[in-house]
Amino acid sequence: MSQELISLGNSAATVVADDAKQKTEVGNYFVSNYPPFSLWQPESISSATEALNQAPRPDDPLGLYIHIPFCRKRCKFCYFKVYTDKNASQIEIYLNALIKENELYSRTRAFQGRQLRFAYFGGGTPSYISERQLQYLVEGLNRHVSWQNAEEVTFECEPGTLSKSKLEMLKHIGVTRLSLGVEHFNDDILEANGRAHLSPEIYRAYEWARQVDFPQINIDLIAGMMGESEALWQDTVQKAIALQPDSITIYQMELPYNTVISREMIAKGLDSPIADWPTKRRWVNYAYEQFGALGYRLASAYTLATTKKPCRFIYTDALWHGGDMIGLGVASFSHFGGVHFQNHHNFEEYINALNDEQLPLLRALPVTPKQKLIREMILLLKTGALDTNYFQQKFGVDIWQAFQPIYQQLQEEGMLDYADGKIILTRRGLLQVDHFLAEFFEPELKPARYA
Numbered sequence: 001m002s003q004e005l006i007s008l009g010n011s012a013a014t015v016v017a018d019d020a021k022q023k024t025e026v027g028n029y030f031v032s033n034y035p036p037f038s039l040w041q042p043e044s045i046s047s048a049t050e051a052l053n054q055a056p057r058p059d060d061p062l063g064l065y066i067h068i069p070f071c072r073k074r075c076k077f078c079y080f081k082v083y084t085d086k087n088a089s090q091i092e093i094y095l096n097a098l099i100k101e102n103e104l105y106s107r108t109r110a111f112q113g114r115q116l117r118f119a120y121f122g123g124g125t126p127s128y129i130s131e132r133q134l135q136y137l138v139e140g141l142n143r144h145v146s147w148q149n150a151e152e153v154t155f156e157c158e159p160g161t162l163s164k165s166k167l168e169m170l171k172h173i174g175v176t177r178l179s180l181g182v183e184h185f186n187d188d189i190l191e192a193n194g195r196a197h198l199s200p201e202i203y204r205a206y207e208w209a210r211q212v213d214f215p216q217i218n219i220d221l222i223a224g225m226m227g228e229s230e231a232l233w234q235d236t237v238q239k240a241i242a243l244q245p246d247s248i249t250i251y252q253m254e255l256p257y258n259t260v261i262s263r264e265m266i267a268k269g270l271d272s273p274i275a276d277w278p279t280k281r282r283w284v285n286y287a288y289e290q291f292g293a294l295g296y297r298l299a300s301a302y303t304l305a306t307t308k309k310p311c312r313f314i315y316t317d318a319l320w321h322g323g324d325m326i327g328l329g330v331a332s333f334s335h336f337g338g339v340h341f342q343n344h345h346n347f348e349e350y351i352n353a354l355n356d357e358q359l360p361l362l363r364a365l366p367v368t369p370k371q372k373l374i375r376e377m378i379l380l381l382k383t384g385a386l387d388t389n390y391f392q393q394k395f396g397v398d399i400w401q402a403f404q405p406i407y408q409q410l411q412e413e414g415m416l417d418y419a420d421g422k423i424i425l426t427r428r429g430l431l432q433v434d435h436f437l438a439e440f441f442e443p444e445l446k447p448a449r450y451a
């Protein structure tokens with residue numbers, strides 16, 4: 001009898017432990033880069049400047065990320081460095097700093113003769129800046145590094161900051177892909193989570209964007225905002241479907257340490273107000289199925305794209321394949337010539353460095369060949385499929401063999417399948433891909449703080 005009790009006790013403990021792991025607790029799970037940011041160091045900045053002094057590689061694609069860190073209001077789940085209190089003259093100072101930073105890069109040896117393949121305006125809220133400021137910025141940037149021949153120019157927008165004339169201006173400056181941060185269609189949820197916009201602004205902005213006729217319109221949703229329920233989520237997915245976006249990006253809500261929600265949970269010892277991970281995965285899967293039934297394809301773990309017209313994702317494609325990308329702006333990340341680097345994350349330090357005609361670099365990390373392989377492999381796992389031949393040719397490594405114990409374990413857990421040199425994530429694996437990517441980190445880097 002006692003043996004049976006012990007056994008029951010053990011299995012109950014296991015279930016409790018598993019349940020606890022499934023809660024959305026405070027912490028990072030989303031993997032966007034490798035090696036972890038905590039390994040990037042000021043002492044390695046010289047490796048970034050060396051990469052910028054290398055001989056130019058005119059045929060290699062190059063991308064530009066332009067960071068606009070201003071927002072109307074801070075969302076309660078936001079973990080980015082954003083400013084809600086900067087006035088017009090401070091914004092102007094910042095735009096001049098972006099232009100100067102771009103100019104400094106354009107003077108480096110490695111930039112000579114390079115063509116921009118894509119540009120990405122991210123934030124923050126790029127659409128927060130006025131039409132006049134936008135025009136000023138674009139003219140300033142194009143003076144030194146033109147994106148006239150870029151295949152993709154993406155611009156992130158918050159619906160409440162748009163007007164029809166601003167959208168016309170975006171089309172005029174060459175934006176090919178407009179990304180609308182909708183997040184949810186229910187006003188109570190939008191308000192409870194601190195979003196600056198409400199649903200009427202979504203519909204108004206979307207209608208204008210269609211009239212202006214951008215080649216690709218994306219909408220962002222978040223599964224698991226505070227107050228979310230099965231019925232409200234399903235309603236939001238149906239409303240998203242009714243808009244017929246060209247692509248849709250869905251993130252599962254997480255709680256990094258510096259969000260308003262996380263800070264409140266820690267300070268008051270509160271339980272998580274966010275649905276648990278299995279629930280969020282079920283919600284995302286519902287969206288996959290509903291959009292899938294209408295012919296949308298899964299472009300990655302987060303994105304569905306229509307099959308009615310060509311939809312490309314040049315920015316993520318280049319980023320995940322280890323392409324060169326320079327990040328302009330406070331706290332921006334770059335990857336260039338095999339080196340990671342990041343800008344100052346303090347507004348004044350960023351501006352001061354550029355006033356002194358210096359690149360505003362805070363920390364860097366030269367990436368070893370093994371780390372390049374791991375980075376590309378884990379980021380491409382987010383697409384749901386890896387071709388081992390590609391890695392064999394690019395890195396001379398059979399990834400299935402080299403990471404055999406991890407892949408085997410994931411296969412046993414039903415996360416992926418392997419056949420004919422292809423590693424294919426199952427639906428179960430795709431829905432939780434970020435939860436197992438750290439398994440592939442080098443053993444000595446597994447305990448490293450991610451941020």
Ligand code: SF4
Nearest residue numbers: 071074075078123124
């Ligand atoms: S709009 Fe985006 S960047 Fe701005 S506060 Fe909200 S989540 Fe953060």
